[in-house]
Structures are given as structure tokens and as C-alpha cells.
Amino acid sequence: xxxxxxxxxxxxxxxxxxxxxxxxxxxxxxxxxxxxxxxxxxxxxxxxxxxxxxxxxxxxxxxxxxxxxxxxxxxxxxxxxxxxxxxxxxxxxxxxxxxxxxxxxxxxxxx
Amino acid sequence: xxxxxxxxxxxxxxxxxxxxxxxxxxxxxxxxxxxxxxxxxxxxxxxxxxxxxxxxxxxxxxxxxxxxxxxxxxxxxxxxxxxxxxxxxxxxxxxxxxxxxxxxxxxxxxxxxxx
Numbered sequence: 001x002x003x004x005x006x007x008x009x010x011x012x013x014x015x016x017x018x019x020x021x022x023x024x025x026x027x028x029x030x031x032x033x034x035x036x037x038x039x040x041x042x043x044x045x046x047x048x049x050x051x052x053x054x055x056x057x058x059x060x061x062x063x064x065x066x067x068x069x070x071x072x073x074x075x076x077x078x079x080x081x082x083x084x085x086x087x088x089x090x091x092x093x094x095x096x097x098x099x100x101x102x103x104x105x106x107x108x109x110x111x
Numbered sequence: 112x113x114x115x116x117x118x119x120x121x122x123x124x125x126x127x128x129x130x131x132x133x134x135x136x137x138x139x140x141x142x143x144x145x146x147x148x149x150x151x152x153x154x155x156x157x158x159x160x161x162x163x164x165x166x167x168x169x170x171x172x173x174x175x176x177x178x179x180x181x182x183x184x185x186x187x188x189x190x191x192x193x194x195x196x197x198x199x200x201x202x203x204x205x206x207x208x209x210x211x212x213x214x215x216x217x218x219x220x221x222x223x224x225x226x
Contacts, residue, residue: 032212043115043202043217044154087153093212098144098167099204101153 009106020073022088030093037084117218132188136205143186144204
């Protein structure tokens, strides 16, 4: 699986937007970009995924660069409950879809 | 909310005992994945199962660990003769394969402590 690179940690003020970056310069044409997050003492939670076009759902938006070598997860209005480790993961459309977690970005929300 | 159910939430074993971790997937899901998270580390894939079949066990330690997903009942991750290094959080996830690239839904894990 292609590798992703994320900042180790980020901070954001409550009720402000948060942009979490992910670099994946070796992405292949069949790789989907998935985001999961893990809140303290819980299992990971699916957030969003996309292939080429930007995606929106009730939790977040995913902006994908035109060359697909990077993407950004956008939380439009951060709350204290969004404090978690966020993982950007590439999954091949032809693989068995096991998730390869990196170190992720630890997001701290400042009240 | 009939999500992925794991039990027990916490399990304490002495060195040399056996640990059995159970996972009931979401209703309608026939694909189960097990992951392990060591203290202060990320999650590592262990094994991927469909009903009665092991599809990928590339992340399973070669000895003492086994997994099954029988036709009826939950998936079981079994660790024989546990050692201190087995202390970790073990997470199970399930997915549906009707469509490709379906998200995995995780349980809240079993925290295994070895005395």
C-alpha cells in the first residue's frame, strides 16, 4: 500500500474550521483516500473517503488535489468532541481492504 | 445502535493462560478484521476473515495466536500461553462487501492486561 504523511499534531480553537493535511505522493490510480479518527479509549471511526472529486458528508469535507498527491480533511466548525487522532489511509480498490494505520495527526481543540 | 460488539471490554490474564476475545459484527456484515494497538502506538492489522474462511493472516504472530469466524456466532481471537508483550487493545472491525471500498466499522475494543 502507498504511504501517507501527516503532521504529528495540530491545535485548533473551538468553533473554528480545521484543515488536516495528508501527503500521498505515491498514490496509484486505483487508491481511494480514506479518513478515520480515534477518540480516546474508543475504536477508530470512519469519517469520509474519496477518489478524485471533493466529498462532503455530515461529519466533514474532503478536498483532493488535482494530481491526487495530497488531500485535506476539513472540519467546518470544531468542537471539543472532535479532539482525536486522525488517520489518512490509502486503500486499493482491488485489495482486501485491510487498513494500514500510520501515526496520524493528534488534534487538540482549545476551548 | 447495533454496531460492532466486542467482549469483554477488559480482560486480565496471568502469564501462560489463554485469552479469548469475541467480536460480533454489525448485522449483515460478513467480513471481520482484527487489529492490535500496543500502548502509545498505532493500530496494526492482524487478520481478515469471512464466514468460515481466513482471507489474510499476514499480521498474525506465527505462534500462539489464532482466529476464527464460524458460520454461526461471533468471531473469536484466541491467544494461547499469553505473555506480558500481549498486553494491548484488540479491535475488531466489520464491513459489507456488496459495494467495493465500504468503510470498516469498529468496536470499542478489548483491553487485555497480562499480569
